[in-house]
Amino acid sequence: LISTQTASSSSTISFTSGIDDTYDSYVFKFYDIHPATDDTSFEFNGSSDGGSNYNVTKTTTFFNAYHNEAGNSTNLGYGTGGDLAQSTSFQRIIAGVGNGNDESGVATLHLFSPSSTTFVKHFISVSQRLSQTYSVNDYVAGYFNTQSVVNAIQFKFASGNIDSGVIKLYGVS
Numbered sequence: 823l824i825s826t827q828t829a830s831s832s833s834t835i836s837f838t839s840g841i842d843d844t845y846d847s848y849v850f851k852f853y854d855i856h857p858a859t860d861d862t863s864f865e866f867n868g869s870s871d872g873g874s875n876y877n878v879t880k881t882t883t884f885f886n887a888y889h890n891e892a893g894n895s896t897n898l899g900y901g902t903g904g905d906l907a908q909s910t911s912f913q914r915i916i917a918g919v920g921n922g923n924d925e926s927g928v929a930t931l932h933l934f935s936p937s938s939t940t941f942v943k944h945f946i947s948v949s950q951r952l953s954q955t956y957s958v959n960d961y962v963a964g965y966f967n968t969q970s971v972v973n974a975i976q977f978k979f980a981s982g983n984i985d986s987g988v989i990k991l992y993g994v995s
Contacts, residue, residue: 824848824991829984831858836976837991838873843937845993850975852915852929852949852989859982860921861953863904865912866931866977868943868966873974877910882964884914891955904960908967912978916949917960921985927951929960932994936972943972 824840841848855864867876884904889896904914916927929949936943943966951958966972977989 824993826988826990829855829987829989832984834976834978835984835989836873836974838974840991840993841933841936841973841975845995847932847934847994848936849992849994850931850933850989851992852927852931853987854926854928855916855919855987856926856985857919857921857979857982858985859979861918862979862981863914864916864919864927864929864977864979865914866975867910867912868972869974869976870968870970870972873976876912876974876976878966878968878972879908879910880906880913880964880966881908882906882913882962884917884960884962886917886958886960888956888958890957895956901960904962906964912980913962913964914980915947915960915962916951918953918958919951919979920953922954925952925954926987933972933975939969939971941969942967
């Protein structure tokens, strides 16, 4: 465990230290991420300048699986609105999180070799959320298309604040 941050009506959560060449990869764990705004996506972006700018170019893919409480609606599909192609926009990790008292999201984001100055920086994410009456798993994979070091990561909701939640950063050899 490198660090833990707890959200409380936070516009963003940024990790600007601890991501360096100490470990081969880094894992972020998200616990009960809850938005202030209903039906909004939890997102991230990288920085190669210590957190001054979060605008690293990335290419990604996004798909999900869902099942409703009534058992009459299921799907496994590619989410064209969740992927990016050579974009500096924030990448969705958890899509459409509700702000009801029983709604939140949990996730894991794994970032590989962020200190490499030779290769792109791959990442994968798996999340689970309750949104209204649906249990949804979101899957993201992609890469930061840069040979520069990625040394800071920022998280936010697409709309509104992070009402509550905990994010932990781990180093993995």
